[in-house]
Amino acid sequence: MYRFNHVAEAFDNACISLLGEVVQFARSVHRIAQCGNRGSGQYDVPDRGKANDENSNGLLRHGAKLPHYLRSVRIIDTHTHLYQPTFDEDREAAMQRCTEVGVETLLLPNIDAASIPRVHEMMDCWPDRCFGMMGLHPCHVKPDSWQSELKTIREQIDHSGRRYVAIGEIGFDLHWDKTTLDIQHVAFRKQVEWAKELKLPIVIHVREAFDALFEALDEVNDEALTGVVHCFTGNVEQAQRILDYGGFYLGIGGVATYKNGGLDAVLPHVPHDRVVLETDSPYLSPVPHRGKRNESSYTAIVAQRVADLWQLPIERAAAVTTANAERLFSLPFNGSNQ
Numbered sequence: 001m002y003r004f005n006h007v008a009e010a011f012d013n014a015c016i017s018l019l020g021e022v023v024q025f026a027r028s029v030h031r032i033a034q035c036g037n038r039g040s041g042q043y044d045v046p047d048r049g050k051a052n053d054e055n056s057n058g059l060l061r062h063g064a065k066l067p068h069y070l071r072s073v074r075i076i077d078t079h080t081h082l083y084q085p086t087f088d089e090d091r092e093a094a095m096q097r098c099t100e101v102g103v104e105t106l107l108l109p110n111i112d113a114a115s116i117p118r119v120h121e122m123m124d125c126w127p128d129r130c131f132g133m134m135g136l137h138p139c140h141v142k143p144d145s146w147q148s149e150l151k152t153i154r155e156q157i158d159h160s161g162r163r164y165v166a167i168g169e170i171g172f173d174l175h176w177d178k179t180t181l182d183i184q185h186v187a188f189r190k191q192v193e194w195a196k197e198l199k200l201p202i203v204i205h206v207r208e209a210f211d212a213l214f215e216a217l218d219e220v221n222d223e224a225l226t227g228v229v230h231c232f233t234g235n236v237e238q239a240q241r242i243l244d245y246g247g248f249y250l251g252i253g254g255v256a257t258y259k260n261g262g263l264d265a266v267l268p269h270v271p272h273d274r275v276v277l278e279t280d281s282p283y284l285s286p287v288p289h290r291g292k293r294n295e296s297s298y299t300a301i302v303a304q305r306v307a308d309l310w311q312l313p314i315e316r317a318a319a320v321t322t323a324n325a326e327r328l329f330s331l332p333f334n335g336s337n338q
Contacts, residue, residue, distance in 0.1 A: 076325040079278035083118035097297040109169040111137035113152040138173040168203025202227035254286035
């Protein structure tokens with residue numbers, strides 16, 4: 001009798017799993033129908049038919065592609081700007097390419113008030129896969145507009161009725177303009193206050209500004225603050241200082257695949273439970289696509305590179321970094337952004 005009950009229970013579980021797959025498929029068909037029938041909206045894309053063959057984007061050569069019903073792990077792109085106009089002609093196809101290589105979830109950092117509708121559009125079109133953030137990018141912290149930008153972004157957080165997974169992207173950028181450093185500090189601190197109030201992580205952009213970042217984090221860090229330094233490109237000492245703050249992770253993207261990117265000397269020293277994967281698409285494409293438009297499906301290439309540097313199977317590296325992202329961003333895979 002015990003054996004019969006055990007078999008019956010296993011059969012029931014298999015049926016439940018199959019039903020879940022059917023529901024997911026039905027949701028996908030419904031979502032595609034909705035997105036394909038919205039008329040001439042800014043995100044409408046032509047029907048490209050079946051996605052490219054398995055070698056068209058080089059991902060199978062990196063060992064990341066498995067059929068949906070066989071995948072035991074999934075990959076999260078924790079930082080992608082797939083909402084940008086450069087994807088307007090093939091966004092649907094780009095999302096399909098993500099599905100083919102196991103990139104199930106995409107996190108969309110806002111950069112300013114103007115990008116909010118585009119982030120929302122993707123959240124609405126793929127509510128089980130695309131999750132937005134709200135924040136003011138340091139390159140958009142301008143003397144004549146940063147306060148109104150922050151006001152608009154905060155109004156969206158409070159009144160849009162949507163669930164956001166982080167405050168970001170925020171931070172410091174001294175590559176283009178060093179004269180705005182003071183107001184970058186003010187904007188950063190204000191948005192950190194939001195994150196603590198809302199119990200959300202922060203997603204940090206830092207370019208040629210680690211000293212400014214560390215100065216700010218020394219002032220605001222406490223047990224309530226968590227986050228990620230996205231697209232990390234620093235050295236071992238800078239990585240360790242970030243991790244020493246306690247609640248922070250390193251976002252690793254395409255730079256890890258560059259011959260002179262420097263991350264091959266860093267990642268072997270970083271604890272596996274403090275890394276998340278990203279693309280920062282359409283920027284910083286990994287090898288072999290360097291110099292071309294980046295896209296979220298290439299997170300699978302990043303996963304393979306991290307696995308190689310950690311000397312782990314890609315399945316293990318993907319599982320660990322996915323669990324890290326779920327933990328940091330409170331992300332169940334079958335959740336909703338509403």
